[in-house]
Amino acid sequence: MGARARPGPHDDGAASSRPPRRSLAALLVLALLALGACDREVDLEPPRPDDVAVGRDDSGAQRVLDRFVGALAQGDEDAVLATAAPDARSLLGAVATNAQALRLDKLSLRYVDDVAVTGAERDRWGRAAWAATVELRFGLRGLDQRAARVDTRVLLVPAGGEVRIAGFGGAGADRTPLWLTGPTTVVRTPRTLVEVAGDTAGRYPGLVTRAVTQVRRTLPGWDGPLVVEVPRDQAALEAAVSAPEGEYDAIAAVTTTVDGSTRRGAPVRVYVNPGVFGDLRPQGAQVVMSHEAAHVATGASFTSVPTWLLEGFADAVALRDAGVPVQTAAAQVLERIRSDGLPDGLPSREDLDPRASDLGATYEEAWLACRFVADEFGQAALVRLYDAVSAGTPVRRAFVDQLGVTQAEFVSRWRADLASLAGVAR
Structure with missing residues (x-):
């Protein structure tokens, strides 16, 4: 029963009469656990780190994601709300409204793996809350040639005997599209689209219209599409484009693909940094928007x-x-x-x-x-x-x-x- 120790300078290589100290300690722990289990007839589980969900249900997660996608595709807000955690109905209702206004296309969500849950999320949603990385595919009908594919994060909770959606994004998310973050205002023309966080589009639609006209003076063969997104703040911008914190402190706007791809045909967006852009006077704001539109027109992302x-x-x-x-x-x-x-x-x-x-x-x-x-x-x-x-x-x-x-x-x-x-x- 004894463990064989590695021979040392004064060891003749014979089997030791007692196991090494660490092995003996392990045997004692195992013996005590075994006795406790037999006496109480309970199943013992290894301890879980604080950030690992006790309510994890992979198959249930995929089922609720499928229901959510199907409801969005059908424009059925009631069915969308049926996938929401009790305190997340307002958020998912906004997401449903955004999806209809954007005319989302090629939409899918695929469960990939579970990820850590923050202490703040545990405090709000309970110890059974858990989070998952999901592969999200989506495009804008009539504007995107093909779907973007991003990894994002979904917060999940058990409710009513099934898994429900509590939120999107947060710590560990690769990219969090604007339409998943809360209410937005969408203004669309046949070849342009502006999505602004909040309940008003402000001056952005006019800037976008004039930007297209300005670019066509130099590049008359271009007629869009031009899609501009205005998150609520710089943190939301960084979450949308997977940028390190502070990278865009001095940048008013940036043009890039939705998923970071450099493959031609990938959906391209102009992302506005509202804190910097908001300080610009009308002429400066127009120059910035026309500058970004020129990047879109020339395929600068590729x-x-x-x-x-x-x-x-x-x-x-x-x-x-x-x-x-x-x-x-x-x-x-x-x-x-x-x-x-x-x-x-x-x-x-x-x-x-x-x-x-x-x-x-x-x-x-x-x-x-x-x-x-x-x-x-x-x-x-x-x-x-x-x-x-x-x-x-x-x-x-x-x-x-x-x-x-x-x-x-x-x-x-x-x-x-x-x-x-x-x-x-x-």
């Missing part, structure tokens, strides 16, 4: 265009004939040039990272590069340059093919233009 060209081109589209003097639109970078001197070259990817310092000035610098292309070589040449690079032509070759100059020659002439605008010696 290309590897250098960041200076990607962002500078979008600003060139947004600011074209917008009536903003260059000394105003480029005030930050011109002041930087006056204090720090001319840039040595075009802005790098790192210079234009959302967390980079002096980001506003660097965006203006990228715009001035594209503005110089349009001024010196023509608006059509700027579009050709962008299209060539987007199609895979190396930037240095595209300069020669589309503009007839080398990149070094372009940078030299552009720096001279910057010096003139800033009123400094080259």
Whole structure:
């Protein structure tokens, strides 16, 4: 019965007459557990961590998810509410309304695995509450070519002998679409859609309509679709796009795919950061919205265009004939040039990272590069340059093919233009 210990320096290799201390302790615990179980005739379970649900029911979870999806697809709000936990009826009622307004299509929810429940969720929903990661597929009828696929989080509770839905998102969720978070206002046209958290769409529909018109002045072949989402705050934005906390502190809006995919045809959205965007005056807000619409129009989410060209081109589209003097639109970078001197070259990817310092000035610098292309070589040449690079032509070759100059020659002439605008010696 004794365990054999590994021979040590003074061990002759014979079997020990007693087990090692840790083995003896384990045997004593097992013996005591066995006696307790036999005497009381109870089943013993290993202890559970605090964040593991005691009410977990995988098959019940999938059943309620299927019922929820079916009810949304049929537009049956009563059936949606029948899947809700007692205190979650208001939320699921809002989700049902959102789904109808958005005209959700290709909808499915597939249970993947259970995930941790927070202490706050336990306090509100009870110890039997549990959470699951689910694969969510959905699209917008008439606007999305194919469904997005995201992993999100669903909070579940047992109620009335079955599993009910208590909420969506929260700690551990990969992405939480806006339509699952609460009441939203949806304004839709044949080729645009605006979804805003809360009970009013505010100024956003007008901004979107004008953005489409502005982009079509440079890219007349584009007619949408353009879908814009405005979460209630930056935290909800970060949850929608799976961004680290604080990454978009200085960003008014971002264009990306719903599921993070770079495959062409994936649904694309403009996500607005309401805290930053809300501080913009009307003209600035319009420039930002037109800038993001230009990203959508050029398929920026699916290309590897250098960041200076990607962002500078979008600003060139947004600011074209917008009536903003260059000394105003480029005030930050011109002041930087006056204090720090001319840039040595075009802005790098790192210079234009959302967390980079002096980001506003660097965006203006990228715009001035594209503005110089349009001024010196023509608006059509700027579009050709962008299209060539987007199609895979190396930037240095595209300069020669589309503009007839080398990149070094372009940078030299552009720096001279910057010096003139800033009123400094080259």
